[in-house]
Amino acid sequence: MSRASKTALAPDLRDCDERTVRAWTEPMAVTPLGGGCYRVDTDGDTYTVDVPGHRCTCPDYHYRHAHCKHRRRVAIEITQERVPAPGQRRADCAYCGHESFVPETATVPLCSDCRLDDDDVAVDRETADTLVVRRVHPDRxxxxxxxxxxxxxxxxxxxxxxxxxDPVVEAVYLGDRLRNDDPRVYAFPYSRLRQVEDAELVD
Ligand SMILES: [Zn+2]
Ligand SMILES: [Zn+2]
Incomplete structure (x- = not known):
């Protein structure tokens, strides 16, 4: 049996600067607010970190433009998947029910295993016809x-x-799409479609 390689799970804080040590060790609660912003509650104070804007509302950032402990803490929590990254939100998958991070703009939340995107190819389990996905509809x-x-x-x-x-998937028949610029759209229960992997399309 091969041995697993040895790895540390947290940085060696003896080598870190003070803000990094505090970001890892101080009790803080991080709450996503959407739009890439996060509320950080510390002992006694609440600040807002804007990740895309590289900003924080704390004095350390305001006066020194420091890469403050709140910004570092938010980055740590995103990396550890404790909170969604900017542009994502936490949701239960509309198909399998597992909680995951989905795009903030998704009208139907689907986890990475269940996700169907525009132009994904699928096969109708009833007829073996090949379909091209248009979108997953918000109605069941x-x-x-x-x-x-x-x-x-x-x-x-x-x-x-x-x-x-089941979520409803709107799709067009591949044959229709090849012949027609505006093919008719049909609606299917999600489970009726089998997603075709890219490798299957090569032959
Ligand atoms: Zn800060
Ligand atoms: Zn799922």
């Missing part, structure tokens, strides 16, 4: 009404084996 299968039939996606005949609370 039992909420999304198919205009042509007046029935929900969940109530559609061929969808009865799929969960009624």
């Amino acid at each position: 299968a039992d909420e999304y009404v198919i205009e042509a039939t007046g029935k929900t996606v969940a109530a559609h005949d061929t969808n009865e084996d799929y969960p009624a609370d």
